[in-house]
Amino acid sequence: MKIGLSGSYFVRFKAHLVTKGYSQKKGIDYDEIFSPVVRHTSIRVLLSLLAHHNLELEQLDVKTAFLHGDLEEEIYMSQPEGFVVQGKEDYVCKLHKSLYGLKQSPRQWYKRFDTFMVKHGFSRSAYDCCVYHKKAPSGSLIYLLLYVDNMHVAAKDMDEVKKLKILLNTEFDMKDLGAARKILGMEIIRDQKHGKLFLSHNSYIEKIISRFGMSSEKSVNTPSSVNFRLSTTCTPQTEAEIEYMSRIPYASAAGSLMYAMVCTRPDIAHAMSVVSRYMAHPGKEHWNAVKRIFRYLKGT
Incomplete structure (x- = not known):
């Protein structure tokens, strides 16, 4: 992070000591x-x-x-790299407080x-x-x-x-x-004079629209079409379709939309309930339905 000081700049670095928590064993190092x-x-x-x-x-x-x-358990940690005490290289650290990781x-x-x-x-x-x-x-x-x-x-x-x-x-x-x-x-927008409060997820929605490449898509007025019908028959049937869908971030896109739905956009709840049924084996039609939800959010 750069900080200005009398016309000059310097860079400040931050560091965290993070333990290798993946090596912990349940029942021994944690419960x-x-x-x-x-x-x-x-x-x-x-x-x-x-x-x-x-x-x-x-x-x-x-x-x-x-x-x-x-900490409630007795945990020992190897000395951090670069901070090993000379002459005591075989010593370990006993932790009294929790650490990141x-x-x-x-x-x-x-x-x-x-x-x-x-x-x-x-x-x-x-x-x-x-x-x-x-x-x-x-x-x-x-x-x-x-x-x-x-x-x-x-x-x-x-x-x-x-x-x-x-x-x-x-x-x-x-x-x-x-x-x-x-x-x-x-985002919290308050009008205390009239006792009103508004919530906006505008920046988050713009971010996920850009992340999943929907910025250039045309917006729509509804989260699902009139003939909105999805089923397991829409799942990939050919090798080409399977290969195509393997490159589509379906679960990630649906999860991002789910967060918007839970927080501020209950209007997409029904459409999300339908597309979420096909997380395991989504097809092109399922993906098109997810893209339509993005297009709806873009227009609203």
């Missing part, structure tokens, strides 16, 4: 590795409350979040954060374990949503948000991103 993230449903509910009650929404990021986790790092980070929040009077939602809430002295609620190392804090009183930021900074190395403008790739 449970699942780590929850906030649900999209919870995000939509919070944004609804935000617009209805005119709440403040701030965004925070935890620097090197996975380094905060406490360890299979359990995300889970240990979540457990550490969860313990901290509960300790300071926050309640974990019974329906989403990545949603925390606490009643402020004024009687209003303050909410925190956690997505790995990304947090969104909402409250009626901005002073309560600032207090929570200070509290989090006492335990973790935080980066204050200010008023939330994006959440999981969705």
